[in-house]
Amino acid sequence: MTALGRHLLAEFTGCDAAALADLDLVTSAMLRAAEASGATIVTHTFHHFSPHGVSGAVIIAESHLAIHTWPEHGFAAVDFFSCGKVDMDRGLAVLRTALGAKDEIRLELDRGPLRTVSP
Template sequence: MQGLHLTADLRGCPPALAVLHEPEALRALCLGAVAAAGLQAVGELFHRFPAPGGVTGVVLLAESHLAVHTWPELGGVTLDVYVCNLHGDNSTRAEGLLAALEQAFGASSAERHRVRRGGPGAA
């Protein structure tokens, strides 16, 4: 049950970016970043909200999950990456996934948090 939970609150993202308001663009970004990080997607759901049209996307991973929430009207994004480390340490993969997503959103600032989960000896 040991794992690593990473979050980032991004501000100053260019509001015209398609990934902020188009579910298919966000889906392509997320699935590409998951694969590039060496993680395995096993399910997904992306939903666009009414005006101003933010998107929430979730990718279920064999290793746990990725969740993304966008607020184009605020130029904001929240990222949530959790990986379990039951059969091996996936921490580097999680960090790579978060970094790739942060870069893609082009934020002017980011507040990051890192939580080791699962008790003593957690990854």
């Protein structure tokens, strides 16, 4: 069986609260992370919540890079899925630095194995 894609879930802790609450900073960091990974950016959308927090996604030709931030907890949840050749480690390093994360936990999954499924 061959997976169709790689799905990486990252949790950044100890992040700079001001960075996590800054819509422009998060948007810029996510776009730079996608570029650094070698992904092909198709479009992006981000939203600032009141009183704080940012959620958004960068749609890439290879799939997506998404984030949800909780400034009050110094926490960001990042979701990076690709069915192509991208350097997720490089992209996440850019994002981790931009958010000032002190720690990171990752979970990696192979997605969509090619197989025949009977009803």
